[in-house]
Amino acid sequence: MYRSSSRIRRAPLGRWGVATGILALSALALTGCGLKPATAYVPAVGPGSISPLEDADGVGLTVTSKNFTEQLLLGKIAVLAATAAGFDVTDLSNVPGSQPARNLLVSGQADVLWEYTGTAWLTYLGQEEAITDQTEMWEAVYDIDLDNGVTWGAPAPMNNTxxxxxxxxxxxxxxxxxxxxxxxxxxxxxxxxxxxxxxxxxxxxxxxxxxxxxxxxxxxxxxxxxxxxxxxxxxxxxxxxxxxxxxxxxxxxxxxxxxxxxxxLVDDLAFFPAYNVAPTFFTETLDAHPGLEEVFAEISPKLTDEVLRDMNRQVDVDGGEPADVAFAWMVAEGFITDPAG
Structure with a gap:
């Protein structure tokens, strides 16, 4: 299990505290304008290695994502996983833009969002010096985001840099x-x-x-x-x-x-910043349902660059539906089953 590191320099809390309030207000405004899930279709789900959590029955959980192909795929994976875990899932994937999706999570209007470490570090947390080491980058965003009510789950190997x-x-x-x-x-x-x-x-x-x-x-x-x-x-x-x-x-x-x-080409002298994807959770939700983190920790290790390239190709090149591509992968990995047989 990944946990925080005391070695990481923290961002000024005053600056981010003000920003968090602005984010929450903008998220409320976004919802008030009638934001609806544009691609809410997902196939029916049966349990696999992911089975219902004891505390999930009847509990609402909202999944959000950004609106490009890879994020739609990850959003559907999150919806399928949370559904298999027994939650009553609202699919709020396909949100236009990184900041609006982040706003929903920070304000508690969404509970789960797959996010990129480099995006959080450089865009949301306002840091100027990029980190190329993948573990150090994850530790950095984990530490700072705890103060923003966001908890980072275990990162995936995939590094979309x-x-x-x-x-x-x-x-x-x-x-x-x-x-x-x-x-x-x-x-x-x-x-x-x-x-x-x-x-x-x-x-x-x-x-x-x-x-x-x-x-x-x-x-x-x-x-x-x-x-x-x-x-x-x-x-x-x-x-x-x-x-x-x-x-x-x-x-x-x-x-x-x-x-x-x-x-x-291999970036063997480590120039490019790390952009590993990881599930991020509204901390209050995770505190109430800690088993949710373990559900996503089972999925993260399987999300490699090669896996996402293949799924992105199935959508962008072959014309597949993100929900169907995500579903097929989840079934193939044994995370869920197809109740239709």
């Missing part, structure tokens, strides 16, 4: 490259990149990444500006696959990596 990817068929021609530290050994003409405009200019983006790996932007023996193409986020994957560049800026759990046969 930035990465560089190469088309698999080009690896042999690029000296068998598998790690980012090997970029410096390539000829200058092979150091070509497709990136989005934000990553190209952000202070923790392209330029510091190159520096971290021993390369200098615009230098003749580094990465000349003409070697860097700027693309819309969605176009980077297809441009990399088509050979417009050798290395594309991607997210590590995107389903298009598998669909286009792109290989993620």
């Amino acid at each position: 930035y990465a560089l990817a190469v088309r698999s068929e080009a690896i042999a021609d690029l000296g068998g490259i598998t790690k980012m530290s090997e970029l410096a050994a390539l000829p200058v003409e092979d150091r070509t990149f497709c990136v989005e405009s934000e990553f190209n200019s952000r202070p923790d983006g392209m330029n510091p990444m190159l520096t971290h790996y021993g390369l200098e932007r615009a230098a003749a023996d580094g990465v000349p500006d003409e070697n860097i193409g700027i693309y819309d986020t969605g176009a980077i994957y297809s441009a990399t696959d088509a050979g417009a560049c050798n290395f594309g800026e991607v997210f590590t759990t995107d389903g298009r990596l598998d669909a286009l046969d792109l290989t993620v």
Whole structure:
């Protein structure tokens, strides 16, 4: 079981205390405007390794999520798990935006949200220095968020952070490259990149990444500006696959990596911040139903980058319904059963 660490520097409580009040008010306003679950469908659930908790019968529990594919999948996994655990679940997944979903949790209008450690650290908690060590990042957000009425459950292995990817068929021609530290050994003409405009200019983006790996932007023996193409986020994957560049800026759990046969380079010198996903709970709910944490602790270890890439691909590429994809995975893992047989 993961627990807090006294080594972590805390954010100023005064600043966050005021922010928490604002979040609660905005969450109330959001609900007052009639926010409804836009994708509330889930299949019927039978018990598997997750079975009803003794204290869950007749107890209402609200699950929320953000509104992109991976979050919809995780939201449905949470709904299915909580239903199998015996709760009367309200599905409030598909909330537009990270902050509104967080608001619902902090205010107690939602009880469970799968969240990313890096998002909490940099966006919600206002920290400026990123943490690349995954365990340290989780410990950091766990410690601070206790004061905000939020408890973090055990993190999953999946780490939806930035990465560089190469088309698999080009690896042999690029000296068998598998790690980012090997970029410096390539000829200058092979150091070509497709990136989005934000990553190209952000202070923790392209330029510091190159520096971290021993390369200098615009230098003749580094990465000349003409070697860097700027693309819309969605176009980077297809441009990399088509050979417009050798290395594309991607997210590590995107389903298009598998669909286009792109290989993620290992960030072996640990530049990119950790963005592990973990279940976050409204602490009062968890205090009343501590078995809920163990339900999600059973699921977290199975959520790897490869698993999420496959599920994201089934939705984004194959056109699957998030609830059906999540259900099939939960049944295959034995967490739940299909009452229809």
